[in-house]
Amino acid sequence: MKIIDAHLHLFPADSPKIEAMAAAVGHHNSTDHLRQVYGALNIVHGVVMGNRSMDPAYHNYPTDLFHYCIGLDSSLLPADGTAVPEDLVRLAEENLKRDACCGVKLYPGYNHIWLTDPLYEPIYALAARYGKPVAVHMGLSAGPRAHLKYCHPLVLDEVAADHPDTRFVMCHFGNPFLDAAAAVVEKNPNVAADLSGLLEGRVDLEAYFREQAGYVSLLKTWLTAIGRWDDLLFGTDWPIVNLGEYIAFIQALVPEKYWEQVFFQNANHIYGLGLH
Secondary structure, three states, rough: OEEEEEEOOOOOOOOHHHHHHHHHOOOOOOOOOHHHHHHHHOOOEEEEEOOOOOOOHHOOOOOEEEEEEEEOOOOOOOOOOOOOOOHHHHHHHHHHHOOOOOEEEOHHHOOOOOOOOOOHHHHHHHHHHHOOOEEEEEEEEEEEOHHHHHHHHHHHOOOOOOHOOOOOEEHHHHHHOOHHHHHHHHHHEEEEEEEOOOOOOOOHHHHHHHHHHHHHHHHHHHHHHHHHHHHEEOOOOOOOOOHHHHHHHHHHOOOOOHHHHHHHHHHHHHHOOOOO
């Protein structure tokens, strides 16, 4: 079975912090290492969630291995209220014009900016014009300084309803707001969700499923209840998980008859990757 990792992050290879993070889950922070592990696990492609810069020249990834979403993160829209860059929309479009760029990534909880803010209106319009989705970090954050009210799934519901021509991807299935996430995906035909970042660190899956049976049951319940298997995407949130373990985790949540859709076909279609 071919696999697309529809949600990962890449960092400079000379970062000791990121190397330590990757090493803690049995990996190394390098594209060469990812290429090797991808080959072993039959991960044929990945979607990089952009960080740190909107300069197109910064986002030059091996095109046989990656597409990317240009990210409007807290380095560009800081939560301290400083001014929005004047060339934000121009740079977003420069990226969206590139074949390698398959969408936009928003980080509202980290930016402390509502998805309904007028700032994002031209971004939604550009995404619709270029036929590329807007991925949105939803749910828990990587640190305590983010504000969860900005990244609750119900906020995405309002934006999706008001922008029916724009495709959205709810990252992390809005975890842990699973009931709200399921409702938003079920209600809105223009909202998909990726299943990235539901674990962190190394995991003994047998012990995990035993000790976290309640949480796993909730995940399965809501994924099954909405039945939107053609709108769910496999993703890892690399480098926070061991790739092989995470594949096995998602396989345990998704009925086998839907694996081809969730692990490959949906991301290929929604992100327009053109893979065969």
